[in-house]
Amino acid sequence: ECTTAKKMSEVVPISAETAWNYFSEFYLGDQLYLKGEGEDGGKDGSQVLVRPPVMSPPPVLNLWNLYGINVKTEIGYYYKETDHGLHLDNNADSFSMKKVKDNPSGFAVSGGVAYEHSSTFQRTIRAHKCGDGTVPFFSLSQPSAWRKQAKAEGLPLQVQNIEIEGAEHRMMLDNEYVMLRILEMVCEKRGIRPGLFQPTE
Secondary structure, eight states, X not given: OOOOOOOHHHHHHHHOHHHHHHIIIIIITOTTSOEEESSSOSSSSSSEEEOOGGGSOOSOSEEEEEEEESBOEEEEEOEEEETTEEEEOGGGGGGTTOOBTTBTTOOEEETTEEEEOTTOXXXXXXXXXXXXXXXXXXXXXXXXHHXXXXXXXXXXXXXXXXXXXXXXXXXXXXXXXXXXXXXXXXXXXXXXXXXXXXXOO
16 A cells, blocks of 8 residues: 655655755855745745746747757656665555555556656646656646747747657757757748747747
């Protein structure tokens, strides 16, 4: 049986001390990232957070976001406590592809590792897709949020998302179709200068 869900601050210091130290030093202590507003300040979620500069729309006119989709991608982990610390919980495999309390999105689960897949429903776009084998879809599609922010703030940013079916993150530059799309974006074609486009979404 799987253990009760725990906060990151309870799990990471035990299982990945070095990673937690880096997080504490380079994230929590960095003013360019999430900064609390109000009397308390800080980044622990107990106060209103302002958007950090690194999450704001980039100061450019045109943004092409080219990424692979629909390659099974790690999205989460199930742990169990033992006398020797935390270990991946193989019992969680029984949740695989089932929308249950401990797996509300119906992720595939293998060896205690949860994966999003091509049938995973992405709430941000209300469609079924997954990441590129390394980066989850939610992160790959962040520029879609920038498009909305730019429009709301009157910024002249145009965003074009270009999805490459089955293109794995680390193999993209070896993908012929990826290179073709890059050439289409940066080379002149029929008298149209590169860098000019109309958003497709």
